[in-house]
Each structure stands twice: as structure tokens, then as C-alpha cells.
Amino acid sequence: MGKIKTIFKDDLGAVNRCLRSYSSVYMVYDSNVAALTGEISKHVRASLPITVSERMKTVEEAVKIDRWLLEQNADRKALVLAVGGGVTIDLAGFAASIYKKGIAWACVPTSLLAQVNAAVTGRTGVNLGAEKDILGSLQKPDFAFICPKALETLPSRDYKAGVAELLKTFIISDDAAYEMTLNALHSNYQDTLAELVTTAAEFNAKMAGHGSEEKSVLNLGGIFCDAIESFQLSNAVAEPLSHGEALAVGLVMTARLSESRGYAREGLGDKIARDLEAIGLPTVPPCAEEDIQDIIIRRKKAEGGRLNVVLIEKIGKVKLTRI
Ligand SMILES: NC(=O)c1ccc[n+]([C@@H]2O[C@H](COP(=O)([O-])OP(=O)(O)OC[C@H]3O[C@@H](n4cnc5c(N)ncnc54)[C@H](O)[C@@H]3O)[C@@H](O)[C@H]2O)c1
Structure with missing residues (x-):
């Protein structure tokens, strides 16, 4: 696939320079970030605000975007610009990847989670019923434009959810950066955090x-996170954990599994749980563990009786294994 092109700039308006070479640009944006779009709409031919939630990350919503592109007479040389968090990027990126057999897309991630991960993986996914990201594509964006200013309006709960993704990246790759993230958060060192976001996004873009x-190590915690989200979708849970929050729980469950399988030293799960709790992230499943296990066992059967799982040896070192 090749590395995803990431552009890091402090000035949101600089995205206009990246757009001028396209014959036409169609912007799909999260209505919660409408205030940001004024700065980046110089070369945009038409814009579509969308209301986002995990529940509406469906193929039907993606088709609505495609219908709108068709109404706008978007041709095969058009670019779809997704401006928003991971849901907007997944939806608009997927819609672009199936429109006229695939047109170009790019993104301006506005959530921390999307800056660190969803914008730079080169994958897009939408849910099918309760199944998370079961439909998707591997058409990578032309670029991901990452700007710290885009996070200024992000609600605190969504910021924390993004921290789970940031810490996950460093559990995979870099123990010093993991501790540095915790310190920077507790001391509110915004410049250091912005640098850590850049490091994590670059790592994920390179790995992708x-x-x-x-x-596949990027899927750390994913097996539990997906099961929690699937449970929430199929049971129409009124106040579900967000993706990043479910990931936080998934990281702790993975650390405990790593301990019980003898991959990690005793105490790793407790340490990660303490670190996440200090940030204000959940660390226990929002449902019975058996419900999560049932979903995982079903997946395992569907995969022929073995599942790939990423276990943690220690912070900064993970191992792909089959259970
Ligand atoms: N494609 C991938 O590789 C990949 C990777 C990781 C996660 N994801 C997906 O990403 C989604 C989670 O992403 P997310 O946490 O960004 O969710 P999201 O897009 O739902 O955003 C979270 C909330 O923050 C709001 N928001 C976003 N940016 C804002 C801003 N700057 N100001 C004010 N409000 C803002 C949104 O409106 C929403 O309410 C999940 O669906 C997950 O499956 C995809």
C-alpha cells in the first residue's frame, strides 16, 4: 500500500494549498466542526454536513454521500475531503472508495483519535448491523492533514478517548513515549503532546x-474493543462507550490476558488500568465478561477456530499470537 502521506501544520488554512491541484473538491464534514470549515473551503465546490455517531456509520449513510456526489455531478477526477473524527473519515472515505469504482479522498482529522489513527491507516470501515467495520475498503487517502488547532473545540471526553489510542500506539512501539504522554497530560504540556501525536501518527502511517x-500489531486491544462495541450496537445500549473508551477497556483486558498466558509480568494489567483511570478512562467492561467472550468465541469459530491476538510482553513490546 505504501506509507500514507501525512502533513503536519499549525495553520489549518494551509490545507487550501494541498487542494488547489484537484479539478473539484467535495467536502463532507461533521456538523460539530462546522466552525472549522470556513478556513479550508477556498477550493471546495460543494459541502455536505453530516451528523455523526457510531450507529450511523452504515453503508446506507455512505450511499447517501454517494447520492449527493452524483447530484453534484462529481466526476472521476474529483476529491472527497473528509473533515471530522473517525466516523466522518470512515464514512466519507468509504463513500469515495465505492463512488464510480473509487475516487480520490483526503482528510482533515478533527479528533485526537482520528489524528493518531483513523486518518492514517488507509482503511475505511462501516458497520453492518451489530458487526463493527464489516464492510470497508483499503483505498488510502491522498493525504491526511493533521493540525493541532483542529482539536481546540474537541470535548474533553472525546479528547480522553483519543488518548487511549495514543497510549495504545506507544504500548506497541515506545515505552519512553508512553511515560512521556502520561507526564505531558498530567502537567498539561500541550507542545509535548502535539509532538507525541506527530510521533504516533507517523508510526501508524508507516506501519499501515x-x-x-x-x-497486524496495530490491532492491539482490538479484539476486546470490537466485541464491546458489537455488544453495545446489538443491545442498543443507551449510553455506549465510545470507540476510544472501549479500546481503553480492551487494552486492560489484553494486558491481563498477556499476564495469564505468561507473556507479561504480573502487574502489567494493574499498571495500565491505573494509568488509564488517572486520565479518566474506563477500564472495566460495560457488560458481563461472558457477553464479550461469547462474541469472541463466535468470531473464533468463523475464523476456523483460531484468532490472531496481539499480546503485550511489556510496554513498548507486543507480540502477535494465535489463540
Ligand atoms: N479506519 C480506521 O482505520 C479506524 C481506526 C480507528 C478508529 N476508527 C473508527 O473511528 C471512530 C472513532 O473515531 P472518533 O473517536 O474520532 O469518533 P467521532 O468521529 O464520532 O468523533 C467523536 C465525537 O467528537 C466530535 N468531534 C470530532 N472532532 C471535533 C472537534 N474538533 N470539535 C468538536 N467536536 C468534535 C464528533 O462530532 C463526535 O461527537 C470509530 O467508528 C472507529 O471504528 C477507524
Whole structure:
């Protein structure tokens, strides 16, 4: 696939320079970030605000975007610009990847989670019923434009959810950066945090360009996170955990599994749980553990009786294994 092109700039308006070479640009944006779009709409031919939630990350919503593109007479040389968090990026990126057999897309991630991960993986996914990201594509964006200013209006709960993704990246790759993130958060060192976001996004973008075996470590915590989200979708839970929050729980569950399988030293799960709780992230499942296990066992059967799981040896070192 090749590395995803990431552009890091402090000035949101600089995205206009990245857009001027496209014959036409169609912007799909999260209505919660409408205030940001004025700065980046110089080369935009038409804009579509969308209301986002995990529940509406569906193929039907993606088709609505495609219908709108068709009404706008968007041709095969058009670019779809997704401006928003992971849901907007997944939806608009997926819609672009199936419109006229695939047109170009790019994104301006406005949530921390999307800056660190969803914008730079080169994958897009939408849910099918309660199944998370079961439909998707591997058409990478032309670029991901990452600007710290885009996070200024992000609600605190959504910011914390993004921290789970940031810490996950460093559990995979860099123990010093993991501790640095915790320190920077507790001391509110915004410049350091912005640098750590850049490091994490670059790491994820680079990994996304690797072969499937190598990049599968990026799925750390994903097995539990997906099961929690599927449970919430199928049970129409009124106040579900967000993706980042479910990931936080998934990281702790993975650390505990790593301990019980003898991959990690005793105490790793407790340490990660303490670190996440200090940030204000959940660390216990929002449902019975058996419900999560049932979903995982079903997945395992569907995969022929073995599942790939990423376990943690220690912070900064993970291992892909099959259970
Ligand atoms: N494609 C991938 O590789 C990939 C990777 C990780 C996660 N994801 C997906 O990403 C989604 C989670 O992403 P998310 O946490 O960004 O969710 P999201 O897009 O729902 O955003 C979270 C909330 O923050 C709001 N928001 C976003 N930016 C804002 C801003 N600057 N100001 C004010 N409000 C803002 C949104 O309106 C929403 O209410 C999940 O669906 C997950 O499956 C995809």
C-alpha cells in the first residue's frame, strides 16, 4: 500500500494549498466542526454536513454521500475531503472508495483519535448491523492533514478517548513515549503532546504501509474493543462507550490476558488500568465478561477456530499470537 502521506501544520488554512491541484473538491464534514470549515473551503465546490455517531456509520449513510456526489455531478477526477473524527473519515472515505469504482479522498482529522489513527491507516470501515467495520475498503487517502488547532473545540471526553489510542500506539512501539504522554497530560504540556501525536501518527502511517502480518500489531486491544462495541450496537445500549473508551477497556483486558498466558509480568494489567483511570478512562467492561467472550468465541469459530491476538510482553513490546 505504501506509507500514507501525512502533513503536519499549525495553520489549518494551509490545507487550501494541498487542494488547489484537484479539478473539484467535495467536502463532507461533521456538523460539530462546522466552525472549522470556513478556513479550508477556498477550493471546495460543494459541502455536505453530516451528523455523526457510531450507529450511523452504515453503508446506507455512505450511499447517501454517494447520492449527493452524483447530484453534484462529481466526476472521476474529483476529491472527497473528509473533515471530522473517525466516523466522518470512515464514512466519507468509504463513500469515495465505492463512488464510480473509487475516487480520490483526503482528510482533515478533527479528533485526537482520528489524528493518531483513523486518518492514517488507509482503511475505511462501516458497520453492518451489530458487526463493527464489516464492510470497508483499503483505498488510502491522498493525504491526511493533521493540525493541532483542529482539536481546540474537541470535548474533553472525546479528547480522553483519543488518548487511549495514543497510549495504545506507544504500548506497541515506545515505552519512553508512553511515560512521556502520561507526564505531558498530567502537567498539561500541550507542545509535548502535539509532538507525541506527530510521533504516533507517523508510526501508524508507516506501519499501515507494511505487509498484513507486520501491521497486524496495530490491532492491539482490538479484539476486546470490537466485541464491546458489537455488544453495545446489538443491545442498543443507551449510553455506549465510545470507540476510544472501549479500546481503553480492551487494552486492560489484553494486558491481563498477556499476564495469564505468561507473556507479561504480573502487574502489567494493574499498571495500565491505573494509568488509564488517572486520565479518566474506563477500564472495566460495560457488560458481563461472558457477553464479550461469547462474541469472541463466535468470531473464533468463523475464523476456523483460531484468532490472531496481539499480546503485550511489556510496554513498548507486543507480540502477535494465535489463540
Ligand atoms: N479506519 C480506521 O482505520 C479506524 C481506526 C480507528 C478508529 N476508527 C473508527 O473511528 C471512530 C472513532 O473515531 P472518533 O473517536 O474520532 O469518533 P467521532 O468521529 O464520532 O468523533 C467523536 C465525537 O467528537 C466530535 N468531534 C470530532 N472532532 C471535533 C472537534 N474538533 N470539535 C468538536 N467536536 C468534535 C464528533 O462530532 C463526535 O461527537 C470509530 O467508528 C472507529 O471504528 C477507524
